[in-house]
Amino acid sequence: MTATDPAADPAVSLPPARHRLARLLPEDPVLRRLSAITLVNTLGNGLGMTLAVVYFTRVMGFGVGTVGLVLTVAGACGVAAGVPAGRLSDRYGPKRVLVVLLAGQAVCAAAYVLVHDLVVFALLACLVAVADRGGSAVRGALFAEVLPVDGRVAGRAYLRSVTNVGLAVGTLGAAAVLQLDTRGAYLTALLVDAASFGVIAVLYGLLVPATPRAAGHAERAASGPNPALRDRTFLLLTGLNGVITLQFVMIEVGLPLWVVRDTAAPRWMVAGGLLVNTALVIVLQVRATRGTEQPRAAALVFRRGALLVAASCLVVGLAAGLPGWAAALLVAGGVACQALGEVYSQAGAWALSYDLAKEDAHGAYQGVFNTGMSGALMLGPALMTSVVIAHGLAGWALLAALFAAAGFGMTALVRR
Structure with a gap:
């Protein structure tokens, strides 16, 4: 097969629509996998972010002021989670810590549909916030490990664009749920959001490579003050x-x-x-x-x-x-x-x-x-x-x- 043969060029051999799609995808295979995981995650987030407060007030029956206070306390717990989560990722590896946090977030988010007690609701909200904000910190460390040094920032930028696409589509789905305005629709949407955390926990575990850690790295990360x-x-x-x-x-x-x-x-x-x-x-x-x-x-x-x-x-x-x-x-x-x-x-x-x-x-x-x-x-x-x-x-x-x-x-x- 010669170099002038159209079949020798993968771009030429693709149909026009697939060729345009291929040009939009990153060349780095790890970044492609991270993009797919991010899309699944943010589709669920688009549903959850838009519908959660409505569900807490209209379906669970808590007052607006009560929900606001609970979410404020949960937000404070999330703020406190970033530093220890980052240290844990240095100690055990960001991939392992992130998978655990996502699995925990999936369980707690799914438990929302079973809760009618205010104390339990507050506890779940705090746990979800801890997993969410801790996971955000760990993702930053994971990107530093699995993406090439000269491609970290561009990789994060690409994932940010994917994030906005996923949130936009998820929000459109939430708009449909709001239009239906039934208990069943809200429960289904929140369970889909919870399931998305479990799915991406599995995808991170299967698709994202675990980088080898230098001898003694874990011990150094666990000892001494936070640098x-x-x-x-x-x-x-x-x-x-x-x-x-x-x-x-x-x-x-x-x-x-x-x-x-x-x-x-x-x-x-x-x-x-x-x-x-x-x-x-x-x-x-x-x-x-x-x-x-x-x-x-x-x-x-x-x-x-x-x-x-x-x-x-x-x-x-x-x-x-x-x-x-x-x-x-x-x-x-x-x-x-x-x-x-x-x-x-x-x-x-x-x-x-x-x-x-x-x-x-x-x-x-x-x-x-x-x-x-x-x-x-x-x-x-x-x-x-x-x-x-x-x-x-x-x-x-x-x-x-x-x-x-x-x-x-x-x-x-x-x-x-």
């Missing part, structure tokens, strides 16, 4: 990234409240804004990782993203008091600006979280890094409602200044 907690540079990085993480609370909590309460923009802009954000992240996240190969360059990318998010705050804040069409244009522009800032800031943060960590302690470092993010996500709603929304344009300007300060602070930190 990440003694690394002041990394702690500052974690804090600055925690600040920029508030953008997710801004787009999910602050923007909807602002559009509905304080602007004349049509209410469908809330859902439309989230869809625009999701679509832009899917398309742009991988491209945004270019130029993050060195720490200083990654810090500049992070700063670019932080300034774009800061600008989006000012644009959205100016929408109050304007006619509906003008407010809608500003909200749309602000959402697009935030999405661009999101992909850049995330790309820079991922690169720095790996570059500034010790290569033999990624679990400890990713545990601390994810704890900073979890803390911001827990405190963010109170900040949005009591400071940003409550003070109008001044509140949005304050938030913009906070994001900009994080961006300049990151470049100053890395320059040191």
Whole structure:
């Protein structure tokens, strides 16, 4: 068979539709497997995230305030889980720890459908949060082990795009369940979500390679203080990234409240804004990782993203008091600006979280890094409602200044 024979070229031999699909898939076989696992996971998450609170209140019969308090306590437990989960992944290997956490999450999430007692509900919610946030930290360490060093950030970006696809499809499924609004539909959806954790636990165990660990690595990881907690540079990085993480609370909590309460923009802009954000992240996240190969360059990318998010705050804040069409244009522009800032800031943060960590302690470092993010996500709603929304344009300007300060602070930190 000669080189000019069409059959010699796999790309030519594929039908056009399959050829386009093949071009979208990553070349690294491990990343392909991680992508499939992530898609299954986020399809379930899209169902669970959208329906859980509705199920707890409408089907289980708990009050809205009670559910809010339970989920706040559970969120605090999740924040506390990141650091020990990261240390365990250094000790026993991230793959093993992640499989255990996912299996536990599957059991606890499935048990929701059997619970009618408030204390048991609270206990399950805390266990689910611990498994979820601990698993997030362990995944970061797993990616550091199984992906090539020069492909970690691009790999995480690709998985982030897959995450948004899965969440979007899962949310559409949740919309159908909400339309049916029956106990059976809610129970089925939550059991599907719980089953997805069990499925991906098996897939991680079967499809993701376990990297060999150097002799004595486990003993070193288990002994002595946590190196990440003694690394002041990394702690500052974690804090600055925690600040920029508030953008997710801004787009999910602050923007909807602002559009509905304080602007004349049509209410469908809330859902439309989230869809625009999701679509832009899917398309742009991988491209945004270019130029993050060195720490200083990654810090500049992070700063670019932080300034774009800061600008989006000012644009959205100016929408109050304007006619509906003008407010809608500003909200749309602000959402697009935030999405661009999101992909850049995330790309820079991922690169720095790996570059500034010790290569033999990624679990400890990713545990601390994810704890900073979890803390911001827990405190963010109170900040949005009591400071940003409550003070109008001044509140949005304050938030913009906070994001900009994080961006300049990151470049100053890395320059040191």
